[in-house]
Amino acid sequence: MLIDSHCHLPEIEMPGGVAAVIAEAQQAGIGHLLCVAIDAQTWPNLINLCQEYPCVSASIGVHPNANPGTVLDRAAMLAAAGNAGVVAIGETGLDYFRSEGDLAWQQERFREHIHIARDLKKPLIVHSREARDDVIRILKEESAHTVGGVMHCFVDDLETAGRAMDLGFYISFSGIVTFRNAAALREVAKQMPLERMLIETDAPYLAPMPHRGKQNRPAFVRYVAECLAELRGLPLEEIACVTTENFYRLFLASINSDTQATARSSS
Ligand SMILES: [Zn+2]
Ligand SMILES: [Zn+2]
Numbered sequence: 001m002l003i004d005s006h007c008h009l010p011e012i013e014m015p016g017g018v019a020a021v022i023a024e025a026q027q028a029g030i031g032h033l034l035c036v037a038i039d040a041q042t043w044p045n046l047i048n049l050c051q052e053y054p055c056v057s058a059s060i061g062v063h064p065n066a067n068p069g070t071v072l073d074r075a076a077m078l079a080a081a082g083n084a085g086v087v088a089i090g091e092t093g094l095d096y097f098r099s100e101g102d103l104a105w106q107q108e109r110f111r112e113h114i115h116i117a118r119d120l121k122k123p124l125i126v127h128s129r130e131a132r133d134d135v136i137r138i139l140k141e142e143s144a145h146t147v148g149g150v151m152h153c154f155v156d157d158l159e160t161a162g163r164a165m166d167l168g169f170y171i172s173f174s175g176i177v178t179f180r181n182a183a184a185l186r187e188v189a190k191q192m193p194l195e196r197m198l199i200e201t202d203a204p205y206l207a208p209m210p211h212r213g214k215q216n217r218p219a220f221v222r223y224v225a226e227c228l229a230e231l232r233g234l235p236l237e238e239i240a241c242v243t244t245e246n247f248y249r250l251f252l253a254s255i256n257s258d259t260q261a262t263a264r265s266s267s
Contacts, residue, residue: 001029001030001031001032001240001244002028002029002030002031002199002221002222002225002240002243002244003030003031003032003033003034003198003199003221003243003244003247004025004030004032004033004034004199004200004201004203004218004221005034005150005152005172005198005199005200005243005247006034006036006091006125006150006152006153006172006174006200006201006202007033007034007035007036007200007201007202007203007217007218008035008036008038008202008203008204008205009021009022009033009035009046009049009056009203009218010035010042010045010046010049011038011203011204012203012204012215012216012217013204013215014217018049021217021218022053022055022056022218024217024218024219025217025218025219026055027219028218028219028222029222029240030218030219030221030222031055031244032055032056032057032244032247033055033056033057033218034056034057034058034059034087034088034125034200034247034251035049035050035056035057035058035059036058036059036061036088036090036091036125036152037058037059037060037061037062037063037090037091038062038063038066038091039062039063039066039067040062040073040076040077040080043060043080044080046058046059046060046086047080047083047085047086049085050083050084050085050086051084051085056085057085057086057087057088057251058085058086058087059086059087059088059089059090059091059125060077060080060081060086060088060089061077061089061090061091061092061113061125062092062109062113063091063092063127064091064092064093064094064095064099064106064109064110064127065095065098065099068099068105069105070105070109071105071108071109071112072109072112072113072116074112074116077116078116078119078120081116081120081122082120086122087122087123087251088117088122088123088124088125088149088150088251089113089116089117089120089122089123089124089125089149090113090124090125090126090127090149090152091125091126091127091152092109092110092113092114092124092125092126092127093110093126093127093128093131093135094106094107094110094127094128094129094131094134094135094138095127095128095129095130095131096129096130096131096134097129097130098129107134107138110135110138111138111141111142114138114139114142114143114144114147115142117144117147117149118142118143118144118146118147121147122147123147123148123149123150123250123251124144124147124148124149124150125149125150125152126139126149126150126151126152126169127152127153128151128156129155132156132160136160136163136164136167139164139167139169140167144167144169145167145168148167148168148169148170148250149168149169149170149250150169150170150171150172150198150250151164151169151170151171151172152172152174152200152202153172153173153174153176153200153202153206154171154172154173154174154185154188155176155185156188157184157188158187158188158191158192161188161192165192165193165196169196170196170197170198170246170250171188171192171196171197171198172197172198172199172200173185173189173197173198173199173200173224173228174199174200174201174202174206174208174224175201175202175206175207175208175209175212175216175220175223175224176206177189177208177224177227177228178208178209178212178223178224178227179208179209179212180209186227186231189227189228189231189232190231190232194232194242195242195246196246197228197242197243197246198243198246198247198250199221199224199225199228199239199243200221200224201216201217201218201220201221201224202216203215203216203217203218203220204216204217207220208220208223208224208227209223209227210223211223225239225240225243
């Protein structure tokens with residue numbers, strides 16, 4: 001079984017909609033999907049998806065490029081993140097590539113996400129583009145190590161991976177690791193400890209080879225796993241097993257408390 005630790009199900013366009021995307025993923029051996037929030041408009045849909053599909057978990061957050069200049073509605077976010085199936089806070093972080101100008105608002109919003117994650121004891125899903133020093137600094141300043149999380153769609157160097165892992169974070173590889181021009185990233189994947197490795201698609205974006213440039217979907221996480229297996233000289237089953245264990249270790253506390261909450265409310 002494989003897990004797609006980061007996808008955006010409602011943005012994938014397929015005849016039959018989300019049901020068809022999930023069916024295709026299950027047929028491809030993807031046992032669980034973490035559907036990640038972009039902005040507050042996406043939250044109700046994600047919460048519904050978790051209720052409808054036991055193989056789907058969700059995160060609640062506002063992407064660093066979404067709603068530029070705005071602050072978080074803390075009360076709304078706490079309420080949304082309290083729903084069953086919400087296992088993480090994000091995606092949050094810093095993106096200096098796609099946003100321009102004075103990005104103090106982005107940093108402030110990132111800090112707010114960390115505060116909420118700490119209040120709720122849920123791990124963080126962190127997006128970082130051309131901002132690695134500020135991302136690590138803010139994670140440290142806000143004591144993000146108390147909840148940990150994942151550096152999603154990782155594209156930085158081994159040293160940055162090490163600094164994130166020192167804070168209890170996992171490193172997630174997307175289809176980018178399969179791209180021809182990603183030799184440096186493959187080197188990171190080759191050398192980092194397996195017990196901190198996750199896999200994701202970030203679908204509908206960043207389809208791996210041989211589907212690069214087309215719409216991505218969770219079923220394609222297999223290509224990421226195959227690439228990592230080859231790099232590490234391990235069978236695919238081993239990569240599948242380790243990344244699945246890692247996923248549940250990181251998100252298990254949240255998944256467990258949800259199950260317990262559901263058990264309590266139904267008794
Ligand atoms: Zn992202
Ligand atoms: Zn994403």
